[in-house]
Amino acid sequence: MSxxxxKDLNFLEKTYLPQIISGLIVTLRELFRPKFTRQYPEEKWITPPxxxxxxVLVQENNGEERCVACGLCSRVCPALAIEVKAAETEREKERYPEKFEINMVRCIFCGFCEEVCPEEAIVMSDEFELVFTSQKEAIFGKDKLLMSKEKLAKRLEFLKEYR
Ligand code: SF4
Ligand code: SF4
Structure with missing residues (x-):
């Protein structure tokens, strides 16, 4: 026994017309309400700090890189996405990254590299639009990683306040 x-439906209910009409009323009502959907990509999202x-790697106003190629970020990266190769500068006891690469296919945006960096040389930027068509293109070298201090001002201020 079930x-x-x-429920016994009457004739009108059997035609589903009441349900269709009430659905259309909801649609029409929503058409004239203010929209909350972002019209991306025409309407860009301003990210919070x-x-x-x-x-990205921080570049000073005089063009110098902050990174001293200590390799800590590479060690802590859970996705093994960072590769750093150090070289000596002309200054005493100072090094710089001859090669610095991040494999953006591997990166999981965890921010550990930023947290561990003793120089505040690698920080999480506000860029979220990443497009690549091959594994090779996804490996970002210094040409794509270096970003001016001015462009990163919002994040650097945030780190100063909350670190
Ligand atoms: S944010 Fe990306 S590169 Fe940095 S530690 Fe996390 S996975 Fe590695
Ligand atoms: S970005 Fe920071 S942690 Fe990574 S190698 Fe450079 S100085 Fe060291």
Whole structure:
């Protein structure tokens, strides 16, 4: 014996017209309400300072790189996405990354590299639009990683306040 009691539908209910009409009323009502959907990509999203976009390397106003190629970020990266090769500068006891690469297919935007960096040289930017068509294109070298301090001002201020 079935425990579900079926409702007896009248003729109108059997045509589903009341349900269709009430659905259309909801649609029409929503058409004239203010829209909350972002019209991306025409309407860009302004990220909050806490947002973690792609990691980048900080470049000073005089063009110098902050990174001293200590390799800590590479060690801590859970996705093994960072490769750093150090070289000596002309200054005493100072090094720089001859090669610095992040494999953006591997990166999981965890921010560990930023947290561990003793120089505040690698930070999470506000960039979230990443497009590549091959594994090779996804490996970002210094040409794509270096970003001016001015462009990163929002994030650097945030780190100063909350670190
Ligand atoms: S954000 Fe995380 S996964 Fe990406 S490079 Fe930094 S440590 Fe590695
Ligand atoms: S970005 Fe920071 S942690 Fe990574 S190698 Fe450079 S100085 Fe060291």
């Amino acid at each position: 425990l579900i009691k079926e 806490a947002y973690r976009g792609r990691p």
